[in-house]
Amino acid sequence: MLSYLLRKLLLSIPVLFGVTVIVFAIAHAMPGDAVLAMITAEAPSSEELIAMRRGELGLDQPVYVQYLNWIGQILHGNLGRSFVNGRGVGDIIVERLPITLELMGVALLVAFVIGTTLGVLSALRQYKLTDYSLTLAGFVGVSIPDFFMGLLLVYVFALELRWLPSSGISTAGENFSLLDNLRHLILPAAALALFRAAIFMRYARAGMLEVLNQSYMRTAKAKGLKPRTITLRHGLRNALIPLVTVFGLALPTLFGGSVVIETIFQWPGIGLMFIDSVVNRDSPVIMGYVLITAIIVMLANLATDIVYSVLDPRVSYD
């Protein structure tokens, strides 16, 4: 197991290296640069001033030199400084990442619990009304993209019913309180969770149906166990195994989803930061964001492997 993890980590080094090349190439290929973005926003400036600013930011150097400088910094644990406000990219991410993780974590947890429960229920009531209704709801869920779901939720619960706030992580002008924060969390988390709950539900239903047909379920029944024991002890454990993979795959899509959702709800996490930095052509921040999310996704995949081997004793890595 340990050697497997070690090997995986070693293999992730070239992958991360590839990520840096692609990220840098994309950031560089974007039309305009940070200096031009600033200038159009402010007063028009002379050619000399533009050249001077580019010189300060190192944008006048050949591309490969810029890349090597950046990589050199990263290897020293330094993600560089924002072109816009001069703050360390690492500092900005450290400040904003927990805010995003709160949103993603809650959304993922809620989606998993609701989706799995309903999926198992649906399987147990196969071809009954409950199953049909849940399957229909699931179809609706996977058909609504999360940005649209976000707008829908804002319209209904914030604008029409005025039950919940629609932006920010806390009410402006008030002292920060957890309760207030959670009220702000409900809508964006729901927007992210509903789509994924629908996906978990479909996989949980399929997984449970497959398990219900296994001979060990028949053995359990033949022993005279209670239906609840059969479902939970013998069924659920096995049905959960394939869901771990789905869970692991949901993580990268959540980063993508959070970019959109954070923009809609003005949730000041790294997703919002990323959009701002794209607008400002703030390439150090863009590259820092992509690199950090890539690392998190890789670690999540590793965690998936570990959870897999815990749930399924037949899986052993070596």
Added chain:
Amino acid sequence: MTGLETLARGKVAPAPGQQPVLSIQGLSVEFGPRGNSVYAVNDVSFELAEGESLAIVGESGSGKSVTVQTLMGLIRKPPGRVTAGRALFRGRDLLAMPDSELRRIRGRDIAMIFQDPMSSLNPVLTIGLQLTEALREHQGLNEAEAEREALDMLALVGIANAPQRMRAFPHQFSGGQLQRIGIAMALVCKPSILIADEPTTALDVTIQAQIVELVVRLQKQLGMAIIWISHDLSLVAGFVDRVAVMYAGSIVESAPVDDLFSATKHPYTIGLLNSIPSLTAANTRLVPIKGAPPNVTLAPTFCAFAPRCDYAEARCREQKPPLEPVAAGHTTACWRWREVDHLPRSLAVASGAKPAVAAAQEPLLTVTDLKVHFPIRRGVLRRQVGAVHAVDGVSFEVMRGETLALVGESGCGKSTTGRAVLGLERPSAGSIVFEGRDYAGATGEELKRRRRDMQMVFQNPFGSLNPRMTVGRIIGEGLRAQKIGTRASRDVRVSELLVLVGLREALRNRYPFELSGGQRQRVGIARALAANPKFIIADEPISALDVSIQAQIVNLLDDLKTRLGLTYLFVGHDLSMVRYLSDRVAVMYLGRIVEIGTTPAVFGAPLHPYTRALLSAIPMPDPKAGGTGRRIVLGGGVPDPSKPPPGCHFHPRCPLATEICTKVDPARRDFGSAVTGQHLVACHHAGEAAS
């Protein structure tokens, strides 16, 4: 042995023949929507006395499993429906009681063991938990008490190191051990009835012998009644009291075991017995039951066997025959039972002996010191730390026109050898010379050319045919790949092939799922024959088929060999079929050939102790053959092929093993004579044993 005494004390075994513990009366079960039903069980009645053992024998789809699963409440409703009947357990109707009540009988009074021990145990739970949960459920024991009972039971079924093994998971056991655990699991609550649903079908023949012996011993110790479901008449002949034969959902014949074999009445039972090649009698041609398995979607208003029956007359197709008593305890459902020639095999003898074809003394294939090792890699750098010695130095010749059989238990390397000969596995060492050319390790074009001359018939006709291709395309694919002929000529060839293997030409546009198992295997054979090969490797070509169909396929293979002048390498584990089909036999154990010789020599005078044990483990279709007593039951299972024992690989299980066997790998010595032909045996004690 206090464990045994406690277990035995719980129950007083009444003499067989008293009040029945279970009485099934007129049970009918259908599946699917009304009006479009599958008639799975039709008006089945039988009784089971305390302590009695009853075998229900039938082919797939005969309703034998559905019958017992219905009374256990294990069939799913819907789609299943009990349309009539009662199942009285000590006077209480199992079919009428609510599931919450039936649940208390299931597992406590009536327990069940299943066919495939690998899939019938939960892979993610420890066997300790799976053993104790029924005890805790039914007897309200606490964890420690339940664990003690479970340990006693594990010891009783012969699992060594029981306390440690309680924490292990199913995948950490071999198939034979798992079935022992499955039996322990069924018996923890000391039921009065044990239902065994084909419990040995997924196991090797020597392990099968172990399991049968175990169940018979436990039945005596615990005084329980047994219903043993099987497709194999020979297997149950040795140890049950009574046999009920089922066909298309109905019992067609039921009799005490001796009567069933000596005074067989129903044409189907006779047909079944004729389909089994004898291990001792002269090689007469097999008489298969003609036609295909029954269509169970027709309402059971006529004799379902009529379309395949030589005795069928108009009445049989119009009216369903009732079960009639023909002798004490012997009933049969046939309108013409009085006229039926009741002696099985009589027809077989009449149809004459199997024609013997003398094989040429020129080798078509010579395999020398073939090794196939699969590397085991570990660690960060995936360094090779060992190898599974699947095939470990195998040498043999196949003469032009003969059939050589490779036999042995699962994991002995017989299939890998076959695959390596065809180039589906890369040999690690050794040479494979076919028609004078060594092509071991050949790739690409050379291998493709080889495959024009040699083809394979695969074991599983359900998995080995592409479900998205029509029969015609499957058969013609090899021709296309080899660029043989034109499109039109290939079409003609496909038609020829269909006729050759006994299929209607109209089947060429069908898909595999529309065919029966026997038809599919015929397609598999036609596919192999497409490019006119000289050499066919048949990898267990009949083991996935029903008994009555097996004989058809074996006869077909035999005919084709004579007509097309083929040479066969037959890989198999069914030794009676091997004896019937092959000219010479090579017995493999753990990657090596331990004995090779002509079929009469190996079967008539086996010299290697493993061959002897293997032969003795074959069930005989004769209740008087001595049953379990005649067997040499080997201890343990086949060792891990990545760590084969030193010296003779067989020594840990060998009754003759001495000091030298643990150290020196025995060389092959020839014990043959001018009469018997070459007979090589790799055993230090072979000579002594023969004298």
